Amino acid sequence: MTVMDTTDRKITGLLAEDARRSLADIGERVGLSPSAVNDRMRRLVAEGAIKRFTVDADPTALGLSVTAFLLVALDYETGEEAFTAFADGHPAVAECHHVTGEWSYLVKIRVRDLAGVEAFLSELKARRFLARSQTMIALSTPTERAFTSAEN
Known part of the structure; x- marks a missing residue:
């Protein structure tokens, strides 16, 4: 497990706001040289604290105007690993959370229209x-927020 100090948390927070932020800008904000920021970022990636650098695209602009949340109770004869592999690889799945209570998973999907929701449910049933x-x-x-480094 990665142990992050205050500077690491500030760096990840700045990157979460804008992954294209320059090393010089980050360094200026956290009091490090660009090369020291780069070294920390490489370490955070190597240790798995930073999983990827990504774009926060507007789903509606991409034609995905419907967001749906599905509470799923699994049929365990099919297998939980098969379900999680399916969810991980499905393009409509934005998030999949293993949850407590009477449900197995909470799945967030983004699709073009209600027919997309119905098609996704049909896949799960099939x-x-x-x-x-x-x-x-x-x-x-x-x-709706992406990750931030704020501590609660």
């Missing part, structure tokens, strides 16, 4: 993953 499910459609998203 692969025999579902014991039962409940679907919620997001009407709007007033707040």
Whole structure:
């Protein structure tokens, strides 16, 4: 497990805000030289604290205007590993969380339209993953955040 100090947390927070931020800008904000920032970033990547550098694209601009949340209770005869592999590789799945309570997983999908939600559910049924499910459609998203380094 990676042990992150305050400077590492500041660096990851700045990168979460803008992954294209320059090493010089990050260094100026955390009090390090660009080469020292680069060394820390390489270490954080090598240790797995930073998994990837990505783009925060607007789903609606990409034609994915429907966000749905599915509560899934698995049919364990099919296998949990098969389900998680399916979720990890499916292009509609934005997030998949193993949860407590009466449900097995909470899955967030982004699709073009309601037919996309129905098609996704049909795939889950065809692969025999579902014991039962409940679907919620997001009407709007007033707040959505990527990772930040803020500590609670």
